[in-house]
Amino acid sequence: MLSRVTHCLVVLATGPMTVLSAQATENDIAPSNANALYQKHCAKCHGKDLTGGNAQSMVDAAWQFGRTDGDLFRNIKFGISAVGMPDYQSALTDTQIRELVDFIKDAQDQLGVERPPIPDELQTRHYDVAVDKWITEGLEVPWSLVFLDDRTALITERPGRLRVVIDGQLHPEAIRDTPQVLADGQCGLLDVAVDPSYADNGWIYLSYGHAIDDEQDRDARVMLRVVRGRVRDHAWVDQQTVFEAPAKSYTNTRIHLGSRMAFDHEGRLLFTIGDRGAMDEAQDPHKPNGKTHRVWPDGTIPDDNPFADGEHGMPSVFTYGNRNSQGLAVHPTTGVIWATEHGPMGGDEVNILRSGKNYGWPLASYGIDYNGTIITENLQLDGTEQPVLYWVPSIAVCGTRFYTGDEFPRWEHNLLVGGLGHEELRRLVVADDRVIHQELMLKNAGRVRDVQCDPSGAVYVVLNKPDVVLKLTNAGQTLRQ
Ligand code: HEC
Incomplete structure (x- = not known):
């Protein structure tokens, strides 16, 4: 059971339900097929504008489970059951998942998000x-x-x-x-x-x-x-x-x-x-x-x-x-x-x-x-x-x-x-x-x-x-x- 200690991440990760930020509009993010996929499958947890909700923001450059495209792909396809991230291996094709990864990365770029600096x-x-x-x-x-x-x-x-x-x-x-x-x-x-x-x-x-x-x-x-x-x-x-x-x-x-x-x-x-x-x-x-x-x-x-x-x-x-x-x-x-x-x-x-x-x-x-x-x-x-x-x-x-x-x-x-x-x-x-x-x-x-x-x-x-x-x-x- 000791290994379960890592699951304290859940506490760090899943903040209280937050109301979506009023200022952010969907127009901030160019409409695309991937956006439609995102709105359908992901928005209810990660927020319509990707800035988080029941689950974390996709656009703050802080990743808990790996930041590479490969990490994102795997986390979406196979989910992260320990923290309540569902798997999409039957709902989405690999191509669709790749589009979603690109969509998330593009949204980061558009918002000019930089990874947080190394703390002092x-x-x-x-x-x-x-x-x-x-x-x-x-x-x-x-x-x-x-x-x-x-x-x-x-x-x-x-x-x-x-x-x-x-x-x-x-x-x-x-x-x-x-x-x-x-x-x-x-x-x-x-x-x-x-x-x-x-x-x-x-x-x-x-x-x-x-x-x-x-x-x-x-x-x-x-x-x-x-x-x-x-x-x-x-x-x-x-x-x-x-x-x-x-x-x-x-x-x-x-x-x-x-x-x-x-x-x-x-x-x-x-x-x-x-x-x-x-x-x-x-x-x-x-x-x-x-x-x-x-x-x-x-x-x-x-x-x-x-x-x-x-x-x-x-x-x-x-x-x-x-x-x-x-x-x-x-x-x-x-x-x-x-x-x-x-x-x-x-x-x-x-x-x-x-x-x-x-x-x-x-x-x-x-x-x-x-x-x-x-x-x-x-x-x-x-x-x-x-x-x-x-x-x-x-x-x-x-x-x-x-x-x-x-x-x-x-x-x-x-x-x-x-x-x-x-x-x-x-x-x-x-x-x-x-x-x-x-x-x-x-x-x-x-x-x-x-x-x-x-x-x-x-x-x-x-x-x-x-x-x-x-x-x-x-x-x-x-x-x-
Ligand atoms: C039922 C709610 C829910 C849905 C729907 C959902 N997620 Fe998640 N997702 C989570 C939770 C919970 C986590 C763990 C991190 C956290 O606590 O916010 C997570 C984590 C992730 C991570 C890893 C984040 C990191 O920091 O490494 C990615 C990437 C991700 N989700 C993408 C997606 C995408 C893309 C979709 C739509 C296809 C999606 N999620 C749908 C709840 C959800």
């Missing part, structure tokens, strides 16, 4: 939080951020660059000689992680889309690869391969590559690989996709890996049945491994990863396919693990991190999670192996790709669209109900 301050339950626009220019699809020390951070950009930030200043040049990546779709330079003994050994780990054909070839086959290296004189040096998948697992799809990396308390490196769109392969421990892997930092296999002998699975596999995990965090005191996983339409998950366990994809899921087909009737299945928490609809859960530091003491060891599609930063309160509360802290500022802390505990939120990094600091303690 957030009011959360325990703190007033100052929001500093830490890096606003010079980044392209920033994917991952990590601190080397209290002054220096590294940021990956998906197109294939590794950047350095010193004292809040983005170095204008990318680090030279980082690996050649295939940057297309969801592939590119993805995660960056720092060795737990970095101060002694200088190792930095990168995960990326590696091609075995010419990267320029549109059909180049690609797969996740993990390397480590050092940064010296602004160049990537000493590179070693930590993980490379067998050549036969490389495919020309550009989706579901994962990937996040994290070190467990024994110093082993965990990393995720998405199912690469081949969902059934997530159940095959011999295939690298749809898995979490666990290796020693030099790539060798820990003896106690569940398939260490290679007989019943790949030696590096740690868990299987994972669709596409893009968040991985190790609890600072318990060492328990938490992962966030993109579900299909509905069914984003938070999982606790345990050696050799099957997380069920695609045999059990709380979601359905993006085209509306049922992937499985099973919400639960014997022999597969249940998520600790799931979101229906999906927030497009991405980077995650346990809060540590002194800036926000009341958030100690809370799990911060980002959502791409729903543009959210959430704080999950974790007790033992459960999530007992969640707070929506930031909404509609951009797609939240990653969340990190610096050594002092300031929180960094890596956004895409806009490609901005926010820094959150304590502007005063409070207690709100």
Whole structure:
């Protein structure tokens, strides 16, 4: 039942019945076939002039369930049952739904609606939080951020660059000689992680889309690869391969590559690989996709890996049945491994990863396919693990991190999670192996790709669209109900 907490959105969303604004007239919006459809099917809830009524405005640029045309299309076609948005898959054709999406977007344009600015301050339950626009220019699809020390951070950009930030200043040049990546779709330079003994050994780990054909070839086959290296004189040096998948697992799809990396308390490196769109392969421990892997930092296999002998699975596999995990965090005191996983339409998950366990994809899921087909009737299945928490609809859960530091003491060891599609930063309160509360802290500022802390505990939120990094600091303690 914990997952139902997300449904507090209903309270935020469905305000009291409002009388339609008298000033607004239908003439504000050019008549069209789509307008007729809108008036017939939508106006009674979203208002004749689109400015809201029983349900929210369509023209304030604030979207709760995703702002892309694809999000709007799916929300209209399949509805959002949790909040009372009906589905129109039998009442309207796909073409009509597309016309409605265009109609809504055109109405926004005509009214000159801009998305709300990123706030300067957030009011959360325990703190007033100052929001500093830490890096606003010079980044392209920033994917991952990590601190080397209290002054220096590294940021990956998906197109294939590794950047350095010193004292809040983005170095204008990318680090030279980082690996050649295939940057297309969801592939590119993805995660960056720092060795737990970095101060002694200088190792930095990168995960990326590696091609075995010419990267320029549109059909180049690609797969996740993990390397480590050092940064010296602004160049990537000493590179070693930590993980490379067998050549036969490389495919020309550009989706579901994962990937996040994290070190467990024994110093082993965990990393995720998405199912690469081949969902059934997530159940095959011999295939690298749809898995979490666990290796020693030099790539060798820990003896106690569940398939260490290679007989019943790949030696590096740690868990299987994972669709596409893009968040991985190790609890600072318990060492328990938490992962966030993109579900299909509905069914984003938070999982606790345990050696050799099957997380069920695609045999059990709380979601359905993006085209509306049922992937499985099973919400639960014997022999597969249940998520600790799931979101229906999906927030497009991405980077995650346990809060540590002194800036926000009341958030100690809370799990911060980002959502791409729903543009959210959430704080999950974790007790033992459960999530007992969640707070929506930031909404509609951009797609939240990653969340990190610096050594002092300031929180960094890596956004895409806009490609901005926010820094959150304590502007005063409070207690709100
Ligand atoms: C019975 C009332 C009702 C009708 C009719 C209805 N909606 Fe909705 N719709 C809702 C509610 C409730 C929500 C959830 C947000 C909210 O609380 O306002 C919603 C949400 C949405 C969203 C997602 C908004 C977001 O913030 O992400 C879209 C898009 C949408 N509706 C479009 C439409 C369109 C287009 C039609 C007509 C084809 C339509 N709706 C008809 C009640 C309705």
